[in-house]
Amino acid sequence: MTNTKLYKHRDNCRLCHSTDVEKIIALQPIPLKTPNLGTGAGRADPQTLEDTLVPVDLYRCNTCGMLQLLDIVDSQLQYNDFRYRTSLSLGLTEHFSKMAQDLSQAYSLAPNSLVFEIGSNDGTLLNAFQDCGFHVLGIDPARDIAKEASAKGIPTIADFFNADMADKIQQHHGQAKLIISNNTFANLDELDDIIAGVKTMLAPDGVFVIETSYGADVIDKMLIDTVYHEHLSYFMVESLDTWFTSHGLDLIDAQQIWTKGGSLRLCVQSTGGPHAKQDSVDEMITAEKKRGLDTPEIYRSFSQTLSQARSDLGELVKDTKQNGGKVAAYGASVGTVTLLHQLGISTDIDFIADDAPLANSIKGPNYDIPICSPTRLYSDKPDVVIILAVRYSEPIMGKHQAFLDQGGVFSVPLPSLQVFKGINDD
Numbered sequence: 001m002t003n004t005k006l007y008k009h010r011d012n013c014r015l016c017h018s019t020d021v022e023k024i025i026a027l028q029p030i031p032l033k034t035p036n037l038g039t040g041a042g043r044a045d046p047q048t049l050e051d052t053l054v055p056v057d058l059y060r061c062n063t064c065g066m067l068q069l070l071d072i073v074d075s076q077l078q079y080n081d082f083r084y085r086t087s088l089s090l091g092l093t094e095h096f097s098k099m100a101q102d103l104s105q106a107y108s109l110a111p112n113s114l115v116f117e118i119g120s121n122d123g124t125l126l127n128a129f130q131d132c133g134f135h136v137l138g139i140d141p142a143r144d145i146a147k148e149a150s151a152k153g154i155p156t157i158a159d160f161f162n163a164d165m166a167d168k169i170q171q172h173h174g175q176a177k178l179i180i181s182n183n184t185f186a187n188l189d190e191l192d193d194i195i196a197g198v199k200t201m202l203a204p205d206g207v208f209v210i211e212t213s214y215g216a217d218v219i220d221k222m223l224i225d226t227v228y229h230e231h232l233s234y235f236m237v238e239s240l241d242t243w244f245t246s247h248g249l250d251l252i253d254a255q256q257i258w259t260k261g262g263s264l265r266l267c268v269q270s271t272g273g274p275h276a277k278q279d280s281v282d283e284m285i286t287a288e289k290k291r292g293l294d295t296p297e298i299y300r301s302f303s304q305t306l307s308q309a310r311s312d313l314g315e316l317v318k319d320t321k322q323n324g325g326k327v328a329a330y331g332a333s334v335g336t337v338t339l340l341h342q343l344g345i346s347t348d349i350d351f352i353a354d355d356a357p358l359a360n361s362i363k364g365p366n367y368d369i370p371i372c373s374p375t376r377l378y379s380d381k382p383d384v385v386i387i388l389a390v391r392y393s394e395p396i397m398g399k400h401q402a403f404l405d406q407g408g409v410f411s412v413p414l415p416s417l418q419v420f421k422g423i424n425d426d
Contacts, residue, residue, distance in 0.1 A: 006032060006044060007054050007073045007229070014191055014233065015243050018063035021070065024299045028341040029053035030228060031364040032073060034334040035357070035371075038081025038144075043074060050363040054229045056338065058299075064242060065294060067215040067234040069227075072189050075141070075160065078230065082142035083358045084334070086124040090392060093124055095259060096182075099211075100128035106267075107207050107275065109134060109177055116169075116176035116201060118161045118194070119184025121145055123154030129178075130154065137173055139165070162190070166197030175203040183260070186212045186233040195247050199270070207275065208249070208268040216288055217262025219302050222309075222415035224342055225335030225390060226260055235264065236293065237284040244268055253278040261391045305415060310343050312417040313386070317348045320384050326350045328382035330396055330410075331389025332357050332371045337364070339388045343413055353377055353385070377403050384409045 012019045033049040044052070055071040086092055103109070115129045120138025122145055130136045130153070138156040140146045146158035159165060179202055188194050198208050213226050215234030227234075241251045252275050253267040269275055292298045320327050327345075329336070332354035340346040340362070347367045353374040362369045377385060377400060385408065387393045393412045397404065397420060404410065404422035412418045 005074075006048075006052055006077060007071055009055075010070050010072065010189075013061035013064060013066050014068060014189055015066045015239055016061060016064040018061055020062040021059045021068075022062055023057050024060040024067070024296070025058040025303055027056050027058065027224075027227065028344075029055045030337050030341045032077075032229070033363060034228065034230075034337045035332055035359040035362060036082055036084045036230065036334045037078065038083050043077045051365055053365070056227055056229060058227065058234070060299070061239070064239040065236050066239045067218070067236065069229065069232050071229065072232060073229045075189070079141040079160075080143055082145060084121070085145065086121040088356050088358075090395070092259070095257075096125040097128045097131075099125070100132050103178060103207075103209060104129070104132055104134070107178065113177040114174060115178045115180065116173075118179065118181040118198075119187070120149065120154070120156055123149035123152060123156060125180065125182055126154045127152075134178075137169070137176075139169070161197055162193045163196040163200065166200040170200050175206065176201050177203050177206045179206065179208045180211075181209070182211045183213070183263075185210045186231050186235065189232055191233075191243075192247075195244075195249070199248065202270065204270060205274050206269070207252075207273075210264070210266045210268070211257065211259065212264055212266075213260045214256065214262050214264045216291055216293055217256070219293065219298060220291065221262050222302065222305060223261045224306060224414065225333075225339050225388070228334050228338045230334060236288055237264065237266070237281065238288055240266065241281060241285065245271075250277065251281050252276070254281045254284045256284075306342060309414055309416060313343050313345065313411070313413045316384065316411060316417065316419070317345055317386075321348065323383075325383030326380065327384050327386065328353060328377065328380070329369075329386045329388050330354070330374070331387060331392070332359070332362060333389065336388045337362060339390075339413070340364070340367075340369075345386070349386070350382060351376060351380070352388075374400065377408065378406070381406070381408070384411055386411050386413060388413075390414050 032052040111133045115134045117138045120140050126136040139161050141160045143158045146156040149156040237254050248271050255265045257263050329349045329352045332352045351370045357371040407422040410420045
C-alpha cells in the first residue's frame with residue numbers, strides 16, 4: 001500500500017536542481033513507521049503508517065555528483081512527534097563535549113558568544129557549549145523534545161528552521177558566532193531556503209559547522225543502515241564546495257570523523273571571511289575523485305555486495321528455521337527497519353533485543369516484531385541473534401559474552417556475513 005499524500009517524489013537534485021538524476025542503487029521500500037516516529041502528528045492512522053511503504057532508492061545527480069533520496073516524507077509527520085534523543089547514541093555525548101572544546105578554540109570564540117544549533121534535539125551538544133561559557137539557542141520541530149530541552153536550561157524553539165524563521169530569531173537574539181547543524185543537514189529537503197537562513201543568522205566572522213553522514217563512506221563501507229527516509233542527502237565534499245560558493249560562502253575545512261560509521265565535519269564562512277582555508281578541503285576532493293565515485297562500477301559493486309549479504313544471511317536464517325530454531329535480532333533503531341527489508345528478514349525475526357527501546361515493536365506489512373530487553377536472550381535462548389546495530393557489534397558481543405559462553409550464536413550481516421559461535425556450540 002502507498003499513500004502519496006504522506007510523501008512526495010521530486011524530479012531534480014536538491015543541491016544544484018539539475019533534472020539529470022539517475023537511480024544508481026535500487027533498494028527495497030521501507031515502512032513509513034519507524035521507532036523514531038511518534039503519533040504521526042495526527043496525519044494518518046497507525047495502520048496506514050505501518051502499511052505505507054516509502055521508496056529509499058538512491059539517486060545520483062550526474063551534474064554535481066550529489067547522492068540522494070528523491071522520495072520525501074511529509075516533514076511534520078516525520079518530526080513533530082519525533083522520539084529519538086541524541087543522548088541515547090553510544091559515544092555521542094563524549095564526542096560533543098570534545099567538539100565544543102575543539103571548535104571554540106579553533107575559531108577563538110569569545111566568552112558569551114551565541115552558539116545556535118539547527119535540529120538541536122535534546123540539547124546534548126548545546127549543553128557542552130553552555131558548559132564552556134557560551135550563550136546557546138536551539139531550534140527543533142520535535143515539540144516534546146524541545147520543551148524538555150528548554151526545561152533543562154537549553155532554550156529551544158519548537159519549530160522548523162528556514163529563512164523566515166532565521167529573520168525572526170536574528171531580530172530577537174542577534175547573530176551567532178557559531179551555527180551548527182549536527183546530523184540534521186542531510187534530513188532537510190529545501191536546502192537553498194536553509195542556507196539563506198544560515199546567512200541571515202551568521203555573524204560576519206562566524207562559522208557554520210555541519211556534521212553529516214559521508215556519502216563516500218556510505219558506499220565504500222556498506223553503511224546501508226544509514227539509508228532511510230529521514231536521511232535525504234549523502235553528501236560529497238566536491239558537490240558541497242561548489243554549492244556553498246554559489247551561495248556566497250566558502251568551505252574552509254573538511255574532516256572525516258567516526259560518527260554514524262563514517263561522517264564529515266564541514267566548516268563554512270562567508271566569502272572573504274577571516275579564517276584561512278585548510279588544505280583538507282582540496283585533499284578530500286582529490287581523494288573522492290580517486291575513489292571512483294563518479295563511475296557506475298562502484299555503485300554496481302555496492303549492489304552486488306548487498307545482494308550477496310542478503311543471500312548469505314537468508315541461507316543462515318532458512319537453515320535455522322528449518323531445524324526448528326529461533327532467530328532474534330539486536331538493535332531496534334530506524335536503521336533496523338532498513339536492514340529488515342534490504343536483507344529480506346522482516347518476517348523471520350522472533351524478537352528484537354535493545355538496550356534503550358523507543359517503541360514496543362517494529363511493525364510493517366505482514367509483521368509485528370516485539371522489542372524486548374536483552375535479558376530475553378538468556379530466557380528464550382534463540383539459536384541465532386543477528387546484530388542489526390552493525391557498528392556496535394563488538395561492544396554488544398562483549399557485553400553478552402555470557403550468551404556466547406552458553407552456546408549462543410551472533411551474526412553480523414554486513415559488509416559480509418560473519419558468524420560468531422559460543423564455546424559450547426558444535
